[in-house]
Every structure is written in structure tokens, then in C-alpha cells.
Amino acid sequence: MKHSPVELNDLPDEILMIILKKLNNVQILYSLIGVNKRLNTIVHDPIFTSHLTLMRCFSDDSIDPLPDPILDRFCLQILHEIHHKIQWLNLESSSMKRILLATNYPNLFGLGLYDIEIETALSLVIELHICLKRFSDCLYLLDGRFNKLHTLHVDIDTIISSSDLTNNNQEKLPDLKRFSLYCRMPTNTCNTLIEPFLQRMPNLEKLCLNVICDKKTFTDGNELKQNIINHMPRLERFEFYICSGIAVRNQIYLPSKEDIQHTFRDFKDDQVISYVDYFQEDPYSFCHIYLYPDQLKYYYNVTNNFPGGLFTCVHQISLYDDRPFEHEFFLRIAESFPILKMLSLKNSKPQNNKLHRESKNDNQNFSIIKYPYLTNLTFYFAHDDYIEEFLVDTNICLPDNAVHLNIDYEALNRVTHNYTRDKTRINCAKLGSLCLNDRRLPNYAKDYFPLVYV
Incomplete structure (x- = not known):
């Protein structure tokens, strides 16, 4: 390669990205931004613009500001071009004020401050x-x-x-x-x-x-x-x-x-x-x-009286009632909480429509319910019907490899018929982890939970 006429700009985008990822983001931006249209597009990628360390760090943990020519170009040009892509800045005390005042940072959510007095940082x-x-x-x-x-x-x-x-x-x-x-x-x-x-x-x-x-x-x-x-x-x-x-x-x-x-x-x-x-x-x-539920994170004690609606930020809910939750209720929950991650259920009443839901002839009348972001299920104090609907029936779809289940050891034994139930109709294979009230899952149940360490 010593006498090869190939230049940096001749490399395919994939190879160029591999090389640039191994370099310092500040060096990449200072050296390549504005060179030509192609390189300019590449270095504007969030990989190089979202997190910036605008200082020099040495092996002895000492810190210095960037050299004046580099700092000048960043404050006068580069930061203005990429300001909307910057999410995190690491700064040192002497150049901090100039960098922060160089432009606005609408998407900045993190700021690392080094070699600065705590009172100044807090202010x-x-x-x-x-x-x-x-x-x-x-x-x-x-x-x-x-x-x-x-x-x-x-x-x-x-x-x-x-x-x-x-x-x-x-x-x-x-x-x-x-x-x-x-x-x-x-x-x-x-x-x-x-x-x-x-x-x-x-x-x-x-x-x-x-x-x-x-x-x-x-x-x-x-x-x-x-x-x-x-x-x-x-x-x-x-x-x-x-x-x-x-x-x-x-x-x-x-x-x-x-x-x-x-x-x-x-x-x-x-x-x-x-x-x-x-x-x-x-x-x-x-x-x-x-009022204005679009920014809320938690919804508590959802019952059959829940009027519905769209809660785009709620990721944790609890369900409770002394009347049964039917299949249509869980469909309403999935539609109202599209990014639901954590769900706990407390209801001791059996479902009225369980037999109809389990009938092979009528099963097509029940909508498939999807919880694509669910990561945590809690079924303490839940009737077996609800455990079966989430873990055994095919009417509810859980995400693969992601869900942690909190459940009583005896309840899990019952709904799986002591781990002899037809595994083709079971969601247990999608579970990533289990909590059984300090009990251990028996070794012979491993086939039901291939992703769970026994």
C-alpha cells in the first residue's frame, strides 16, 4: 500500500466508516467537515456528532483546553453546523463558557464538566x-x-x-x-x-x-x-x-x-x-x-371502568378489580398504552368467557393482542385464568427474549400442568427470566423456559 494511488476518498463508505470510528470525533470533524460533499455527509452522522469531548485528556489524568485554532473553528463554524445533533458535551473550565455560548443545543441532555469547582458547575x-x-x-x-x-x-x-x-x-x-x-x-x-x-x-x-x-x-x-x-x-x-x-x-x-x-x-x-x-x-x-395525559409515565389500579384513551408515554401500569378481566379488556389496555413495559395484575376472579376463548372453533373471534415492548410481568395475587391467557394461550403475543416474570411457584406449576402442557401453545419460551418467590425452577422444566437459567 506504500505506493498505492488509493486515497481516503476512494474507499467505499463501509470501509471509511470502520476507519473513522477508531479515531477521535473532534479530530474527524476538524479535519473532514467541509472538505467535500461526500465526506461532509459521512462525518455528519450521529456516530461522530452526538457525543463530543472538546478538551485534551492525557494519560496522567491531566486536562487541557483544545488548541486555539481548533477551538476557534469549532466555535465559529463546526458547532453551528451540528448543534442540533449534539446530545452530550464534555468540557473543561477555561473554554466551557465560550463553547456553551457559541450556539444553542436543542437536543443536549448531558453535560460533563471537568476541572471545575462544584459551586461554579451547580450555578x-x-x-x-x-x-x-x-x-x-x-x-x-x-x-x-x-x-x-x-x-x-x-x-x-x-x-x-x-x-x-x-x-x-x-x-x-x-x-x-x-x-x-x-x-x-x-x-x-x-x-x-x-x-x-x-x-x-x-x-x-x-x-x-x-x-x-x-x-x-x-x-x-x-x-x-x-x-x-x-x-x-x-x-x-x-x-x-x-x-x-x-x-x-x-x-x-x-x-x-x-x-x-x-x-x-x-x-x-x-x-x-x-x-x-x-x-x-x-x-x-x-x-x-x-388532564393532558400525554406526558404521564405511570397509571395505577386500572379497572374495568377504565374509559380508554391514548397514553403515549405511560410505560408502567397496575391492573386491579374484583370483577373479571375479559379478553377485550386486555385488548383495550394494549391499545391505550402502546409502549407498555411493566404490567402487574391483581384479580382473584375467574374469567367468564374463558371456555369460549379456549375453544378451537371460536378462537378466531378473539383478536391477537400484542405487547411489543413488555419487559416485566407480575402475577402475584392473580387468578390462574390471567396467567394462562398471557403464558399459555396464543391470543396474546409477548416479545421474544425480553420478559421477566414475577409469579408464585405453585401458580406456575398449575397453569403448565406441572410442565406437561402442550408447549406449542405456550409463551413461556419467550421469557428471559423468572422470580418464583425464592423458589427454584426444577431442572425438568428447562424445556419450557429455554432462555431462563435453571
Whole structure:
């Protein structure tokens, strides 16, 4: 190849990409961007533009800014060309300000800051997306250290803990303009913790709440106005899904769906949806209220009263009722939650139409239901009929190699007839992992679960 006339531009795109992937992205962009139309197209690929480290890193862990000629060209030309493709920037302190002010970065979601004082770094953060274990961690973050923060999105596991109740700072948060709170688990602190926390945000313009609350009374429009909206005179958009649960044993007055809906009569937007679930056998009842459901992540205690709709961001739901879930219900769930990843089911009632669904002659009358993104199924406290519909029947299609199943050991034995059931009609081969309440799957069951380590 020493005397070969072949040049870089003569190589096929596939070979060129293999070579360029082994080089530094900054060197590639600096050297090839603008050289010719073909190379320009190649180096604009997200592989080279999405993550940039605009500094020099040495083997002794020392860091220097880019040489002035390279930095000048990036700030004056290259960053302007690829700014909409940049998702992550790694920067060092001396050139950080110039790079960040060179252009706007509409799709930037990550920023690595090196050789910089922590106070300076925190003062630069204006938008923060975080996942936390406890709500108290969120309270600590808002103690003044992020003094430029105007947008905060918080996704937490739980709000209920003793530390949450003892570390609630009461200082106002006047700079916050947008706030979102998503919580996976129920909490009994909506009135004592969440609402006082929100009242510290007087200049909020957009608020999103996705919570389930254990309370003495249902959350309705009157409570939202009195405890939240009236404390935010600049609020322009309020997205919410709130599921409130109450024990009805000692309730004198039980509000209807119409009663709850009437409390939203003065809301600017008349698209608030509400419904109430009262159960014959369960003393606990639920009220669901929501508005603008397009950004919500979790939906709790879906029952047969679920009115449907399209929830394009919800990836985790729980199903509960003391009336049977029929096949058509699961079809409605798949249509309403197109990106569903985690599904848990609690229902002890057998299906009424099970025999009709299992009939070979009538099977074609049942639609095939697809859950293409499902990764986690939980069937604790589920009647065997529902386990059979998901694992044995061919009317529900699970994704290959992806699903983790949480189920009682005895229930799995029953629905598979102790692993002797016809395997041609079984979804078990698609399961990637199992949790059997600390029990081990017997070795002879391996053929049913070829992807699960026994």
C-alpha cells in the first residue's frame, strides 16, 4: 500500500466508516467537515456528532483546553453546523463558557464538566432530570445550591419516609418555572408534604404530577385549586394524573363520578377526565383524575371502568378489580398504552368467557393482542385464568427474549400442568427470566423456559 494511488476518498463508505470510528470525533470533524460533499455527509452522522469531548485528556489524568485554532473553528463554524445533533458535551473550565455560548443545543441532555469547582458547575445548571429513591433527596437538592435552576423533572420510587417529613425546607423557590413529579409507589403525604412543597414555587408556569395518594377523602378539583393552583398565579399548564384511595368503612358520604367531575367546572380546560371505583368486596376505593395525559409515565389500579384513551408515554401500569378481566379488556389496555413495559395484575376472579376463548372453533373471534415492548410481568395475587391467557394461550403475543416474570411457584406449576402442557401453545419460551418467590425452577422444566437459567 506504500505506493498505492488509493486515497481516503476512494474507499467505499463501509470501509471509511470502520476507519473513522477508531479515531477521535473532534479530530474527524476538524479535519473532514467541509472538505467535500461526500465526506461532509459521512462525518455528519450521529456516530461522530452526538457525543463530543472538546478538551485534551492525557494519560496522567491531566486536562487541557483544545488548541486555539481548533477551538476557534469549532466555535465559529463546526458547532453551528451540528448543534442540533449534539446530545452530550464534555468540557473543561477555561473554554466551557465560550463553547456553551457559541450556539444553542436543542437536543443536549448531558453535560460533563471537568476541572471545575462544584459551586461554579451547580450555578450553570438550568434544567435537571433526576431519578431518586426518596423524596427527601429532592428537598436537599433545592437548598439553594442550584441557584439558576428553572426546570426540574423528578422521578422517585417512594415519598413516604421519616426523613421526608423532618427535612422539609420552607423557603420559597422563586426561580423554578417548570416542575414535574413522578412517583412509582403510593404515598400518604400528599397533604402534609407534596402540597406544601409545591406551594414554595409561586412563579411556576408548568406543573406535571403523576402520583397515587392514600387519603381520607378523594382528591378533586376544589382541592387542586385551593392547595396548589391558587398558590401559583403564573401557572399556564397543569398536567396531572392523580389516583387517590380511601377506606370506605367509615365514610358517610361517597362521592359519585358526577360529583367529582363537577368540582372541575371552573377549570380553564374542560377536558379533565375523572371516574370512581367502588368495589363490592374491597373496602378500599379509588378516584382517578387526569388532564393532558400525554406526558404521564405511570397509571395505577386500572379497572374495568377504565374509559380508554391514548397514553403515549405511560410505560408502567397496575391492573386491579374484583370483577373479571375479559379478553377485550386486555385488548383495550394494549391499545391505550402502546409502549407498555411493566404490567402487574391483581384479580382473584375467574374469567367468564374463558371456555369460549379456549375453544378451537371460536378462537378466531378473539383478536391477537400484542405487547411489543413488555419487559416485566407480575402475577402475584392473580387468578390462574390471567396467567394462562398471557403464558399459555396464543391470543396474546409477548416479545421474544425480553420478559421477566414475577409469579408464585405453585401458580406456575398449575397453569403448565406441572410442565406437561402442550408447549406449542405456550409463551413461556419467550421469557428471559423468572422470580418464583425464592423458589427454584426444577431442572425438568428447562424445556419450557429455554432462555431462563435453571
